[in-house]
Amino acid sequence: MDSDEDFGMSSEEDVLEDSENDNESADGTDFGIDEPEPDLGYTQKEQVKKEKKTFDTTFKVYHPDDIQAQQDDLIDEVNMILDIRKEDAAILLRHFRWNKERLIEDYMDRPRKVLEDAGLGPSTTGPPKLEVIRGFMCDICCEDEPGLQSFAMKCGHRYCADCYRQYLNQKIKEEGEAARIQCPQDGCKRILDAKSLDLLVTSELQNRYHELLTRTYVEDKEQLKWCPAPDCQNAIECGIKKKDLDRVVPTVACDCKHRFCFGCGLADHQPAPCDLVKKWLKKCADDSETANWISANTKECPKCNSTIEKNGGCNHMTCRKCKHEFCWMCMGLWSEHGTSWYNCNRFEEKSGSEARDAQAKSRVSLERYLHYYNRYANHEQSAKLDKDIFTKTEKKMISLQTASGMSWIEVQYLNSASHALQTCRQTLKWTYAFAFYLKRVNLTEMFEDNQKDLEMAVEALSEMFEKPVDELANPKLKVEIMDKTSYCNKRRVILLADTADNLANGAWEWSNGH
Known part of the structure; x- marks a missing residue:
């Protein structure tokens, strides 16, 4: 792909839709940053052209052979135009950071100087x-x-x-x-x-030499980056420039399934822009002792003070001793979660009279940080626990086939649910870092409403997902899980589309986090 190719924005499709994808791997296979569409056991799916969404970024995946082929093509072109050895053409291209046009233009004007500067005197x-x-x-x-x-x-x-x-x-x-x-x-x-x-x-050193040459090719091109996943040798091409990172979060997905931000290389952190993520991670590191205390795996029951360990992704906790049901995040009554009283995601600002002196203000500032960090860390922990549970659930899926008579394909709805939980919790995690730096305006309330809707849906799905095999065999529960999986994915799309649109338009107002 030439450097002047137009990079627009693509979209994330509805979980039950198929459509053409602008994002492709180099071999022509469709590959976008959309979540892989779950196989819900349907034999027919409506073909609907997807609507463009602001939060998706156009990109292309290149495998090692593709990267080598790009280099070889450029070397052949320069070799043919300038009539020089291929080895020398390669050295010239590396000197000009693979900018073929500038190389040829400069060489035509002053060939001797170009050769000397490149190390070909x-x-x-x-x-x-x-x-x-x-x-x-x-x-x-x-x-x-x-x-x-x-x-x-x-x-x-x-x-x-x-x-x-x-x-x-x-x-x-x-x-x-x-x-x-x-x-x-x-x-x-x-x-x-x-x-x-x-x-x-030796051939071993030759191979290492050529690997290093290939690395310089990718590193020299602004629109190419290596996939940061361990042992992955693919590169991603994306046209998003550094100057655009304050208004777009360029999440890309490698063919190895790793999703990351093209801007900073960190794992997918939508909807938070890169600078905000950097500030948040630094703040969390600076407050590491507090963060370690907050992210501990145990809490006390708010009714009988018994120590409770969280062993699943769901935040609906029931004390084994007194049977009190509460929310792991806010410690409030679980009966209020799912009603109009749900307010777990919002931080209630104190009035000015409650924070008159410096000490009180400092305490309010710490409480505010802990509110957002607690929820950020909780979703991170829950995502890991959901993943652990799904590893065990693979065995459940085999048992479920026997108990229900369903085929292996038909029990894949649990796989889809697990994927939705992982992806939605990753998004929710970063919404709390995003919210920490937001100024409280009308847009903030709309954002919190979207955040609340997604969070409630995720908690409901997480609770269903942890049911025992005999309950999962119930066809009614299967439909409920499939419906809730679809709903979670849709709510995530709504939240990301809203935040991305306002980010692109410069509508968000930021605070320093205090």
């Missing part, structure tokens, strides 16, 4: 090769024994092959250098090309 010898030269003595190791193999690039500075190999081993293995390996002679700026290196080193 005048040649004093023929093509590089291993040679045995009578009377040669290596200036590095001072060896001059007969039959000693030596090597020199076109600059003519000759050293024995063993010293050259040690030099290259240090540069590649220890220093991680590849694109700008210069002649060992002090002051010589001649760059070693790939063909010369192949004459000297």
